[in-house]
Amino acid sequence: MSNPSDAADVDEAIRRLLLLVPRMVGRVKRIQVPEALQSMALAPRHLSLLSCLLFDGPMTVNDLAARLEVAPTTVSLMVGDLSRKDILERREDPDDRRRRIISITDTMRPAITQWLAPGATAWRKALAPLTPDQRQLFVDTFHTYEEALAQEIGEQPPS
Structure with a gap:
């Protein structure tokens, strides 16, 4: 007890x-959305996808889906939407011509960096002094809170 x-x-x-x-x-x-992105109607899901590409570099749809914990079809739809807005580009994977590598366009990279930098800098300042175990506990606590809140409000908890 x-x-x-x-x-x-x-x-x-x-x-x-x-x-x-x-x-x-x-x-x-x-956090001010840069002028180049203001008319793009970007949603939080786009922010997560752009963060992955900005911090981890170009990757395949399947890799993005795994990082975002969503289905590849969901990522494909987002990539298609952002490609039409000239935010993302798809290019052939030199190792496997059937796969496409997704990356942020050179034109939009500065605006996206400007938009995401304050949050990344603040997280780095908050997390850097912690031990790896403490950082993991912090992230796990946020996940637990998210799942519990989803249940409390009658939503499907994240997978």
Whole structure:
């Protein structure tokens, strides 16, 4: 059985997070979208895909799908949408001509870097002092919160 002081500590942490998280989300929303991207109607799912390509470099649709934890068909649809907007390009894989490598276009790379840099810099500052185990605990905690919140509001938890 839980110690009552442990429950009080958890409640205090919840109170602090209930103040912190909305402020954090508000600040993230205030990150200025570069002018070159403002008319593109980009959604959070696009942000995740662009982040993967920016930080990990060009990759296949299947690799992107694995990183984003979605089906390859979902990534293909996003890639098609972003390719039509000249944000992404597909090129033939030199090792397997049947595969396509997806990358950010040279034209859009500076705007995407400008858009994503504040968040990446802030995460690096927050996570760098932690040990690898502490970083993993932090990420695991966020995943657990996301799954629990999805269940609480009647959504399908992420896979």
